Amino acid sequence: MRDLTNEILELIRRTSSSLPKDVEDRLRESVDKEAPGSPARGALETILRNIELSRANSTPICQDTGTPIFYVHHPEGWSTRKLKEQIRAAMAEATKRSYMRPNAVDAVYDKNTGNNLGGDDFPYIHFDEVDADQPLLIELMLKGGGCENVGRQYSLPDNSLGAGRDLAGVRKVVLDAVYQAQGQGCAPGILGVAIGGDRGSSYIKSKEVLLDKLGERSADPQLAELEERLTREANEMGIGPMGFGGKTTVIDTKITGLHRLPASYFVSVSYMCWAYRRRRMTVKGDVVEYD
Amino acid sequence: MREITTPISDETIRSLKVGEAVNLTGMMVTGRDAAHKWMIETFVRKTRPPQDDDEKVYEELKKLLSGSVIYHCGPVVSGLDTKEYKFVAAGPTTSIREEPYQADVMKHFNVKGVIGKGGMGPRTLKGCQEAPFVYLHAIGGAASFLARTVTRVQGVFKMEFGVPEAMWVIEVKDFPVVVTMDSHGGSQHAVIEERSKKVLDELLARV
Numbered sequence: 001m002r003d004l005t006n007e008i009l010e011l012i013r014r015t016s017s018s019l020p021k022d023v024e025d026r027l028r029e030s031v032d033k034e035a036p037g038s039p040a041r042g043a044l045e046t047i048l049r050n051i052e053l054s055r056a057n058s059t060p061i062c063q064d065t066g067t068p069i070f071y072v073h074h075p076e077g078w079s080t081r082k083l084k085e086q087i088r089a090a091m092a093e094a095t096k097r098s099y100m101r102p103n104a105v106d107a108v109y110d111k112n113t114g115n116n117l118g119g120d121d122f123p124y125i126h127f128d129e130v131d132a133d134q135p136l137l138i139e140l141m142l143k144g145g146g147c148e149n150v151g152r153q154y155s156l157p158d159n160s161l162g163a164g165r166d167l168a169g170v171r172k173v174v175l176d177a178v179y180q181a182q183g184q185g186c187a188p189g190i191l192g193v194a195i196g197g198d199r200g201s202s203y204i205k206s207k208e209v210l211l212d213k214l215g216e217r218s219a220d221p222q223l224a225e226l227e228e229r230l231t232r233e234a235n236e237m238g239i240g241p242m243g244f245g246g247k248t249t250v251i252d253t254k255i256t257g258l259h260r261l262p263a264s265y266f267v268s269v270s271y272m273c274w275a276y277r278r279r280r281m282t283v284k285g286d287v288v289e290y291d
Numbered sequence: 292m293r294e295i296t297t298p299i300s301d302e303t304i305r306s307l308k309v310g311e312a313v314n315l316t317g318m319m320v321t322g323r324d325a326a327h328k329w330m331i332e333t334f335v336r337k338t339r340p341p342q343d344d345d346e347k348v349y350e351e352l353k354k355l356l357s358g359s360v361i362y363h364c365g366p367v368v369s370g371l372d373t374k375e376y377k378f379v380a381a382g383p384t385t386s387i388r389e390e391p392y393q394a395d396v397m398k399h400f401n402v403k404g405v406i407g408k409g410g411m412g413p414r415t416l417k418g419c420q421e422a423p424f425v426y427l428h429a430i431g432g433a434a435s436f437l438a439r440t441v442t443r444v445q446g447v448f449k450m451e452f453g454v455p456e457a458m459w460v461i462e463v464k465d466f467p468v469v470v471t472m473d474s475h476g477g478s479q480h481a482v483i484e485e486r487s488k489k490v491l492d493e494l495l496a497r498v
Binding site: 017039042043046047049050053054057059060061062063064065098100101102103105110111112114144145146149161162168172175176179182183184186233236237238239240242243244245273274275 | 310312325364365366367368369379380381382384385387408409410428430431432433434435436437438439452453454455456467469471479480482483484486487488490491494495498
């Protein structure tokens, strides 16, 4: 089996320092919506300059290089144990090269491991076997702590918000999550929403739904409509970039549904900051492609 | 655009108002969760006895922080092996986690400004008026951009907290911030929160 440590290191470098085009485009479109000379516009202009500088110098877009979340889709024949070893070796090397900040802190003993490796679950790696004719695909998302902290999970019905167990109720709790977050999650943000599941699967799904490109709507027409509506209504709140006040609070919303127990109705909201770092690499024979 | 150099006088602090853009130049010290907890427990409330080099660091910090600025930042730093430190990425972290500590730290060490993101609460705002000091908002996530304003790393304290949590003494030139909490009771964060609450209530009432 081929050793991909260097290629994965390159994936980490690209993810940390080069924001995906669809995210950058949305941020660029947002600048003109904010009043000239306003703090909101100034914030977006600084954000765009930072994106360019980070890409040019291979430096992290944000100093919080986040929780590294890997999704590995592998055809039969790849050893997941070896891939895990290679991902972990690449992560340690990326930390040495300052593409990543040492971010793994033992929660019981308060010690930073210094190399972004912590126990069996840091970095987080999810393996999924695909058909034999498919290439090996590795996706990486870096999710910062500031936005992770403002994520929320609701158990419906939520009486304080008047939210029942239906899509109308989902709409209400997601709007509440945006209000509660204010500027703390580094607005403008992207909302990942999962309806159903148990507490664990629901939160995980609310992150996975973010892996799709911005602007891609749910295949379910009801959810697609709710996605558009939530983005529009979240922006009516006027929280704005960094919470300075302004028109751009949320740049996209993505929703997915899971099966739930009759007793449970969870809505999980993962708030992704503007520095939405996600990249992928595809291994086709000897060729490795990045996008 | 106001140009301000540390150390900062009370008179300058009192002249700053919410919404003003400021370029900061001079020396500042980074400090976030572990540093604030440590300062409060060891030197302000004294619930934890000083250990190791605590007393020595305290004497140094008193000199460095007086009239200066605390930056809520956990940087990416290169040159860790050679101790030729360089800030590679250094944007602000979320400030609200220091709400239980901030006002007391500012008062104890006579700190005149705190830089972070997301703003802080009523306890800190009250401290801003009494001390006085101001809350300065930097652009969250603009880490490469802000690292370029760091012209020199003077040194570091409490490296045992880990690189992000250590207290880095840095010199900056033209570090851009916006005053979002001033020493006259003004808070942009309180205004936006109130305004957005009204809209939220309208939205919740809609079908």
